Amino acid sequence: xxxxxxxxxxxxxxxxxxxxxxxxxxxxxxxxxxxxxxxxxxxxxxxxxxxxxxxxxxxxxxxxxxxxxxxxxxxxxxxxxxxxxxxxxxxxxxxxxxxxxxxxxxxxxxxxxxxxxxxxxxxxxxxxx
Amino acid sequence: xxxxxxxxxxxxxxxxxxxxxxxxxxxxxxxxxxxxxxxxxxxxxxxxxxxxxxxxxxxxxxxxxxxxxxxxxxxxxxxxxxxxxxxxxxxxxxxxxxxxxxxxxxxxxxxxxxxxxxxxxxxxxxxxxxxxxxxxxxxxxxxxxxxxxxxxxx
Numbered sequence: 670x671x672x673x674x675x676x677x678x679x680x681x682x683x684x685x686x687x688x689x690x691x692x693x694x695x696x697x698x699x700x701x702x703x704x705x706x707x708x709x710x711x712x713x714x715x716x717x718x719x720x721x722x723x724x725x726x727x728x729x730x731x732x733x734x735x736x737x738x739x740x741x742x743x744x745x746x747x748x749x750x751x752x753x754x755x756x757x758x759x760x761x762x763x764x765x766x767x768x769x770x771x772x773x774x775x776x777x778x779x780x781x782x783x784x785x786x787x788x789x790x791x792x793x794x795x796x797x798x
Numbered sequence: 799x800x801x802x803x804x805x806x807x808x809x810x811x812x813x814x815x816x817x818x819x820x821x822x823x824x825x826x827x828x829x830x831x832x833x834x835x836x837x838x839x840x841x842x843x844x845x846x847x848x849x850x851x852x853x854x855x856x857x858x859x860x861x862x863x864x865x866x867x868x869x870x871x872x873x874x875x876x877x878x879x880x881x882x883x884x885x886x887x888x889x890x891x892x893x894x895x896x897x898x899x900x901x902x903x904x905x906x907x908x909x910x911x912x913x914x915x916x917x918x919x920x921x922x923x924x925x926x927x928x929x930x931x932x933x934x935x936x937x938x939x940x941x942x943x944x945x946x947x948x949x950x951x952x
């Protein structure tokens with residue numbers, strides 16, 4: 670695990686309508702040396718990219734109001750966003766996961782995320798940069 | 799007050815909550831996130847959980863009062879509530895939610911209503927136990943153990 674005092678120079682966007690999950694995932698990522706921002710739905714995720722922000726990692730929840738994770742992922746990919754997008758959800762049916770992956774995810778994890786899972790994702794991003 | 803003793807008792811309460819299945823590994827994950835910058839992180843998250851989930855519980859209560867019952871809406875609200883329970887490691891409450899989902903799928907109103915009363919009871923039980931854990935005091939410890947002050951000082 671990255672030292673809490675060491676910045677990875679990475680930026681992450683946490684997209685989740687549940688503020689508890691946003692708080693926890695942002696704290697986990699901060700602990701891994703990743704700078705974070707949180708938004709509450711897919712539309713806000715698309716909008717922040719439209720305003721010129723970029724991220725190395727996007728944690729995308731599936732079920733959100735206004736614009737869900739599947740729609741947001743498709744939209745971001747159509748905008749040319751190449752960031753690593755990791756889908757997260759508590760739904761575990763294969764057909765739902767497949768639909769989410771086919772929207773353009775790089776990876777999918779079931780909630781709740783752990784620091785170990787996130788560390789593995791961060792290390793993958795660092796190694797492929 | 800004997801701070802060390804209170805801390806020891808708080809640690810014992812935490813172990814009990816884990817052993818008795820009220821909490822799971824996710825709660826330990828949250829505790830491991832606490833540091834000098836956020837020494838009360840877990841308490842903040844739990845407080846946020848009880849504030850936010852009150853809204854969901856109200857929504858489910860209202861949905862159960864509606865006629866006809868919208869089982870899709872009920873399932874959505876419960877999915878959100880269950881997700882929050884899972885995020886803080888509220889194992890017993892989360893497990894009760896599984897039963898509710900099955901009754902929703904079967905469009906069994908009585909099952910949904912009955913299970914939701916159990917969910918609310920477990921939710922309140924956990925809240926009381928976590929309050930004891932986060933703010934240990936001799937009064938809380940006596941209440942938790944249902945013992946007299948003299949027993950604790952032995």
